[in-house]
Amino acid sequence: MEQQIVDRNELDAFLAQTLNIARFRDYCPNGLQVEGRAGIATIVSGVTASQALIEAAIQTGADAILVHHGYFWRGEDARIVGVKQRRIGSLLAHGINLFAYHLPLDMHPELGNNVQLASRLGLQADGRFGEDDLGWLGRAAAGVDTVGALAGVVEAALGRAPQVIGDPAQALGRIGWCTGAAQNLLGDAIAAGATAYLSGEISEPTVHLARETGVAYLACGHHATERYGVQALGEHLAQRFGIAHYFIDIPNPV
Numbered sequence: 001m002e003q004q005i006v007d008r009n010e011l012d013a014f015l016a017q018t019l020n021i022a023r024f025r026d027y028c029p030n031g032l033q034v035e036g037r038a039g040i041a042t043i044v045s046g047v048t049a050s051q052a053l054i055e056a057a058i059q060t061g062a063d064a065i066l067v068h069h070g071y072f073w074r075g076e077d078a079r080i081v082g083v084k085q086r087r088i089g090s091l092l093a094h095g096i097n098l099f100a101y102h103l104p105l106d107m108h109p110e111l112g113n114n115v116q117l118a119s120r121l122g123l124q125a126d127g128r129f130g131e132d133d134l135g136w137l138g139r140a141a142a143g144v145d146t147v148g149a150l151a152g153v154v155e156a157a158l159g160r161a162p163q164v165i166g167d168p169a170q171a172l173g174r175i176g177w178c179t180g181a182a183q184n185l186l187g188d189a190i191a192a193g194a195t196a197y198l199s200g201e202i203s204e205p206t207v208h209l210a211r212e213t214g215v216a217y218l219a220c221g222h223h224a225t226e227r228y229g230v231q232a233l234g235e236h237l238a239q240r241f242g243i244a245h246y247f248i249d250i251p252n253p254v
């Protein structure tokens with residue numbers, strides 16, 4: 001197929017509609033965060049708009065970067081200094097557009113992080129829980145009937161062993177999950193009847209909550225659980241507009 005060029009503003013509007021960004025109260029602006037050149041033929045996607053991803057996008061000749069973790073988070077220092085100056089300076093110097101989608105990308109029913117992670121782990125969703133229905137609820141594939149078996153599925157799919165708080169021999173009923181930094185939804189997952197809950201990160205109090213409720217917690221990696229939504233969205237754009245898309249993984253152990 002011949003390489004096409006899409007207008008930046010058309011792409012911005014398409015993404016806003018596709019991801020239904022107006023529906024979400026979020027901690028950052030969703031959409032075009034840094035304006036680059038008007039015509040976009042090549043997109044690079046990645047989890048976070050780090051300097052390493054920007055350098056890779058420059059090497060790739062990208063006109064736009066598409067990420068889950070962009071800039072301008074609520075409460076952050078608003079000044080463009082230091083790390084932020086270098087990142088934004090690199091984008092502007094190379095005319096690269098930055099598009100970022102946080103909660104709308106977590107939640108999209110076909111392209112989102114939660115549904116894409118579920119398909120890689122063989123989880124069948126049948127419900128939601130927690131504030132704004134951010135948590136997903138469902139069941140593991142046939143034969144995956146213990147916490148230990150689920151941990152094995154996670155390790156095989158993500159290439160990374162999860163940190164498991166709970167008894168590997170414990171039987172599984174319904175399972176909750178939410179990608180990224182959603183360990184704080186463990187209490188809501190318990191209230192919703194989950195027997196195990198998966199998210200990205202873990203901190204000290206989460207261990208006690210899991211132990212004292214008997215609901216297993218699997219910390220599967222913030223980065224590792226959020227690699228898939230942005231890839232699916234980038235592929236969707238490539239097919240819709242005939243532009244080139246490359247996902248570039250900048251590994252992150254957390």
Ligand SMILES: [Zn+2]
Binds near residue numbers: 226
């Ligand atoms: Zn995240």
